[in-house]
Amino acid sequence: xxxxxxxxxxxxxxxxxxxxxxxxxxxxxxxxxxxxxxxxxxxxxxxxxxxxxxxxxxxxxxxxxxxxxxxxxxxxxxxxxxxxxxxxxxxxxxxxxxxxxxxxxxxxx
Amino acid sequence: xxxxxxxxxxxxxxxxxxxxxxxxxxxxxxxxxxxxxxxxxxxxxxxxxxxxxxxxxxxxxxxxxxxxxxxxxxxxxxxxxxxxxxxxxxxxxxxxxxxxxxxxxxxxxxxxxx
Numbered sequence: 001x002x003x004x005x006x007x008x009x010x011x012x013x014x015x016x017x018x019x020x021x022x023x024x025x026x027x028x029x030x031x032x033x034x035x036x037x038x039x040x041x042x043x044x045x046x047x048x049x050x051x052x053x054x055x056x057x058x059x060x061x062x063x064x065x066x067x068x069x070x071x072x073x074x075x076x077x078x079x080x081x082x083x084x085x086x087x088x089x090x091x092x093x094x095x096x097x098x099x100x101x102x103x104x105x106x107x108x109x
Numbered sequence: 110x111x112x113x114x115x116x117x118x119x120x121x122x123x124x125x126x127x128x129x130x131x132x133x134x135x136x137x138x139x140x141x142x143x144x145x146x147x148x149x150x151x152x153x154x155x156x157x158x159x160x161x162x163x164x165x166x167x168x169x170x171x172x173x174x175x176x177x178x179x180x181x182x183x184x185x186x187x188x189x190x191x192x193x194x195x196x197x198x199x200x201x202x203x204x205x206x207x208x209x210x211x212x213x214x215x216x217x218x219x220x221x222x223x
Binding site: 030031035041042043044045048050088090095096097099100101102 | 140142151152153154157159164198204209210212213214216217219
């Protein structure tokens with residue numbers, strides 16, 4: 001079993017829909033990251049959080065430390081949000097990241 | 110800032126050849142990470158450096174892989190000899206010198222070993 005699990009693996013939505021991507025982890029962490037990888041391959045860090053909630057534009061990330069669970073929400077989705085979203089964690093105090101397998105999101109018109 | 114710079118962006122080589130991938134981290138960042146991404150295994154950490162010193166190389170697949178960071182602005186990942194199963198996208202990332210910090214990824218090097 002992977003230390004970081006994401007669901008769903010694939011997600012198709014229509015423009016304007018509210019989207020939720022989930023991440024569960026089984027180890028102690030010091031931080032959780034949400035990354036976005038566009039079809040061209042580049043990886044961008046969206047959020048780093050260790051508690052509570054963060055918001056940036058239409059993106060919201062939440063984390064529940066007790067339940068070892070995080071969610072990434074996209075409001076008013078748009079085709080340009082189409083990408084792979086990857087959850088990653090810092091285990092313990094380590095700088096290195098352990099990655100989930102990613103959620104492939106396709107937003108259609 | 111130019112961000113993390115990687116070269117080459119694409120590399121096609123034949124099995125048995127030596128491959129060298131290069132990375133220039135963001136100026137002022139003291140941690141540097143090498144990752145490999147494949148369809149089968151997703152993103153995996155190969156090795157990371159802090160202040161030019163290798164801290165964790167447990168992800169390096171085998172002796173054919175080696176990485177160096179001779180100074181704060183340059184790192185290499187070398188594969189010798191290369192094999193078809195090394196075909197992947199190799200990412201370099203850097204972050205500030207803190208235990209947990211946002212990592213900034215380079216554009217990646219797409220390696221194909223024939």
